[in-house]
Amino acid sequence: MQRMAGVGQAVLSSWRRGAPIFGWHFAHFLHTGSPVLVAKELLMKLRRKTGYSFVNCKKALKKFNDDLKEAEVWLHEQAQKEGWTRASELQGRKAQEGLIGLLKNENSAVMVEVNCETDFVARNVQFQRLVQQVAVGAMLHCQGTRDQLSTYAKCFLKSDELSQLRAGPEGSLLSDQLALAIGKMGENIVMKRAAWVSVPESFFVGSYVHGSLSQGNPLLSNMMFGKYGALVICKTSEEGPKSNCVEIGWRLGQHVVGMVPLSVGSLDDEPGDDSETKMLAQPFLLDPSISLGQYIQSSGVSVLDFVRFECGENTESLDSKENSSELQM
Template sequence: MCAPWRPAPAGSGMQRAALTGVYGPLRGGARRRPVVSWPLVCLFHTGLRAFAADKELLVKLRKKTGYSFVNCKTALEKFSGDSKQAEAWLHEQAQKEGWSKASKLQGRKTKEGLIGLLQEGNAAVMVEVNCETDFVARNVKFQQLVQQAASGTMFHHHGAKDQLTTYTKHFMKAAELSQLRTGPAGCLLSDQLALAIGKLGENMAIKRAAWVAVPATYYIGSYVHGALPADNPSLTNIVLGKYGALVICQASEQSQKSNLADLGRRLGQHVVGMAPLSVGSLEDEPGGDMETKMLAQPFLLDPSITLGQYVQPQGVSVLDFVRFECGEDTEIPEAE
């Protein structure tokens, strides 16, 4: 129900406007009868409600999609306030713009970026996503792209981690990654990449990924160096940085299960810092700083002993590892 109209205080500008617009002009000082009726006031209030509703839709669409107010307003006007159609149209236009920019920027060097590490139970994923500048690497939208790449890789291998009798690892290159989806009903990573390029205006590449899974008697140690502070609530269960390592270990019955996470982190730190090329064996002679066999290298956190001498009393066997360094030039190994 519309609120009853009451005249403004005498002499006010509003009253003069009301006398002219509602009652009509006064002639000879005589007050004329109203020339309009209550529905005009009702329409005024209805218009306010419609305006508020339109503004609320605009704010919601802007918050949900991240596109500019101007583009969101255009989309809502185009589809008469239908937010679902407006959102679909916005994504379509952004996709077109993103692919166009991606085509123009193709070929520009992408040496910066981030390593993303995602671990879920007995499986872990490590991805590298590149961009042109470190400034963009610190942008939330770029970091969300890294998470999407990690989630897509994990989802792709979801069923393969069950009923394992030994560890497994698989490497994926850019062409294969681009065809992955971010989830059961998710978008292609190639489309997400184009959207990020369109929004941030830099060339980018989802370069590579490694997926590792182990059975119950094994575990995966992990470490990310140069990790960014976790101040973005949209990034969940992923660690971002410039270097990353996954270390596959087998624990004996005598090993302290409560210490495995800390031990795995130290092994990951060693792999990142010492960059071994192979695991080697406990029988290898101790090497110096140029040694490339992991177990024969001086332990990063205590160079007076080798890594093999550090892990042997722990009741742990190091079986394999994966090391990523952002921007490095390297051939991705074949899947094992």
């Protein structure tokens, strides 16, 4: 006991003088080059980059002797395999939440709907990234099929068609990206549909998304996300629009989302029962004292067509309309 007390006193005395307590071994452990700290840094880096669990990241680093690149590749491969299995297991579960994503590129625009099971997952950045990949894939596909336009073009894509597209010029298949997302988030996710429009000069595409989510991720800054979305194809008059096209397009998109028209109609349509679903005869959402037709006449534009998406809506009644309008030029 006296010997143990003596050792304790010696340690305490050394600590008070600022001397190393456990000599070289303790100093080496605290050094930034310590194997323990290096391994922890690699683990944190792999976790931040991939989003996979600490357990799986640690397993991958151990398997490949701390080779970060090999570990990342292996994690993606395993997640994709697990995602396909998980997707098969979850296939029958309802997915009525999700997001409408809207992407514009010069004189073209694409709107997509991707569904999931809960609003919690819809607000996940990884889910929003998947919506962006679907939008980019649809945009690239449709732009590659168009010829020189004399008027506008409109194209619809369904779930099975979207799954065969790529998430960029050299990206992987959207079906593979979907499997990865399902594996990570553990919910049934469905790439439901996409609509793409393109216009020549003297035309413009109005757009609006309702219930927009704030974008905290700069990688998603080119996207708009929400629960409702609209694209409105407009043509300017010979004199040109009497106000900003972007502002007009935004207001027209708001009207389509809020008033739910089924057709454009004509400026000659009289108010009546059947005119309630005709866009131009409807009271203008932002000024009910005039019709939408009167608003666009005063603005110097004409409306040719529109597309409206509502997240989770039953699309069976819309299929015939979309199929008949698959491509217009």
